[in-house]
Amino acid sequence: MISNEHNQPEGKHKKHASLARPITGNFGRNEWAILGAPCINIKLLAADVIAALSPQYKCAYADTSHNDEVISLPGRLASGAVLEYTDQLNNHQFNYSTDLKPVNFKQQFAGTDLVLVNGNHQPAKAQVVIIYNNKMASLQKRVEQLTNVELILLADVADIFDFIKEAIPNWQQLPIYRLDETEKIIDFFKAKMLQSKPKLNGLVLTGGQSLRMGHDKSTINWFGKEQRYYMADLLKEYCDEVYLSCRAEQQQDVAAGYQTLPDTFTGLGPFGAILSAFREKPDSAWLVVACDMPLLGTETFDHLINNRNPSSIATAYESAFDGFPEPLITIWEPKSYPVSLAFLAQGYSCPRKVLINNDTTLLKPLNAEELTNVNTPEDFEKIKRQIHQKIAST
Known part of the structure; x- marks a missing residue:
C-alpha cells in the first residue's frame, strides 16, 4: 500500500x-x-570517450538513422508485432514498431551513467559544441538548442563564431579545446562524472514490529544510548x-535532533x-542500515564506503551464511x-531479490561477525x- 500525505492549502484541490x-x-x-x-565525426568522438570511460561507467549512445528511403519493418514487425526480441548471443536486440514517448527513453537508459547523443538529430540536457567552418549554417539552425553548453571544441577554425558567442554569454569561462586533443576531452568527461557522484544519505531502519524480540529492538541500549540514536550518530x-x-x-x-522519514510505502517492511x-x-544514494546489528563498527562502514561503486545499483556485503547480498547494510x-x-x-517486495537479480557490487565482510542480527531474547x-x-578486555 502506498500512502500519500501532503499538506495542502485549505480549500485548494491538487490534482496530482x-x-x-x-x-x-x-x-x-x-x-x-x-x-x-x-555525424561521422560525432560518432568517432563518442567512441573515443566511451572506450575510455566504459571500464568504470555504464555508457550509452543515442543517434538517428540516416536512411533516406522508407525501409521495410524488420522481422515479425512486418507481420504486425509491436515488439521483437532477438538474442544475438553477444548482445541483445529489441525492435519496436510502437511510438516511444519521453518516459520510455528514460526507462531504457535508467541503468546508464553517461549518455552521449548525436546532437545533430536529438537534444540533450547539456551540450558539446564542435566548431567546423563548413558546418556554420547547420549549427546556426540549431543555435536554440545551446541551452547548457559545457565544452567547446575547435575543429578547423581558430576562433568561435560570433553567433555562438552571442548564444553562450559565458563562453569565455568554458573549456575550449581542439577537436584532436582527445585526452583533454576525455579528462573533461571524467571530471564531470566524478562531480555527478550522488551524495550519500543515511537511513536507520527502526519501523519494524520486533515481534520475535517482544519489545522494540531500536530502543535497546547497548552502548549508553538507544541503538537507533547510536547508529544514527555513527552514520x-x-x-x-x-x-x-x-x-x-x-x-x-x-x-529532538534526529530527523525522521516515515514510511509512505506501507506494509512492505524494509x-x-x-x-x-x-x-x-x-x-x-542511501546507506541503509538495520537497527538490529549492534556489532557494526567503523571498520565495516569504512570498507563499504571506500569500495562504493556508483555505477552498480548498489554496493553490499556478501552474507557469510548463504553468500547472498545483505540488503540492510547496503549503499543503494x-x-x-x-x-x-x-x-x-x-x-516482489524483497530487497535482497532486487540485489541478486541486478548489477550489485558485492564485498566480502572484513569481520562477518559484525553483520550479526539480534532478533530474539536468546x-x-x-x-x-x-x-x-x-x-572488559579493553
Whole structure:
C-alpha cells in the first residue's frame, strides 16, 4: 500500500500528488548532445570517450538513422508485432514498431551513467559544441538548442563564431579545446562524472514490529544510548544527512535532533522504507542500515564506503551464511529506485531479490561477525555477553 500525505492549502484541490522528481535529461542523469560536426565525426568522438570511460561507467549512445528511403519493418514487425526480441548471443536486440514517448527513453537508459547523443538529430540536457567552418549554417539552425553548453571544441577554425558567442554569454569561462586533443576531452568527461557522484544519505531502519524480540529492538541500549540514536550518530560521520526510518505513529517518540522519514510505502517492511527514502530524495544514494546489528563498527562502514561503486545499483556485503547480498547494510544508488519499483509492480517486495537479480557490487565482510542480527531474547543475551566481554578486555 502506498500512502500519500501532503499538506495542502485549505480549500485548494491538487490534482496530482507532490512528488520529488529525479533530475534527468531526455535520456539519463548525465547526458551530452554533441553537435556542430559531420555525424561521422560525432560518432568517432563518442567512441573515443566511451572506450575510455566504459571500464568504470555504464555508457550509452543515442543517434538517428540516416536512411533516406522508407525501409521495410524488420522481422515479425512486418507481420504486425509491436515488439521483437532477438538474442544475438553477444548482445541483445529489441525492435519496436510502437511510438516511444519521453518516459520510455528514460526507462531504457535508467541503468546508464553517461549518455552521449548525436546532437545533430536529438537534444540533450547539456551540450558539446564542435566548431567546423563548413558546418556554420547547420549549427546556426540549431543555435536554440545551446541551452547548457559545457565544452567547446575547435575543429578547423581558430576562433568561435560570433553567433555562438552571442548564444553562450559565458563562453569565455568554458573549456575550449581542439577537436584532436582527445585526452583533454576525455579528462573533461571524467571530471564531470566524478562531480555527478550522488551524495550519500543515511537511513536507520527502526519501523519494524520486533515481534520475535517482544519489545522494540531500536530502543535497546547497548552502548549508553538507544541503538537507533547510536547508529544514527555513527552514520553522521559518513553521510550528508541521516534519517530514522519509522512508522508515522513513531515520529512523536523520536528525540529532538534526529530527523525522521516515515514510511509512505506501507506494509512492505524494509523494502517500503527504502522506497520511501527514494521517494523523498530520488537523487541521493542511501546507506541503509538495520537497527538490529549492534556489532557494526567503523571498520565495516569504512570498507563499504571506500569500495562504493556508483555505477552498480548498489554496493553490499556478501552474507557469510548463504553468500547472498545483505540488503540492510547496503549503499543503494539512485538508479536502484526505478528497478525496485519495477520489482514491486511484478509482486516482489524483497530487497535482497532486487540485489541478486541486478548489477550489485558485492564485498566480502572484513569481520562477518559484525553483520550479526539480534532478533530474539536468546540472541540478545548472547550478543550482550559478547559486548560486555569486549568492553572488559579493553
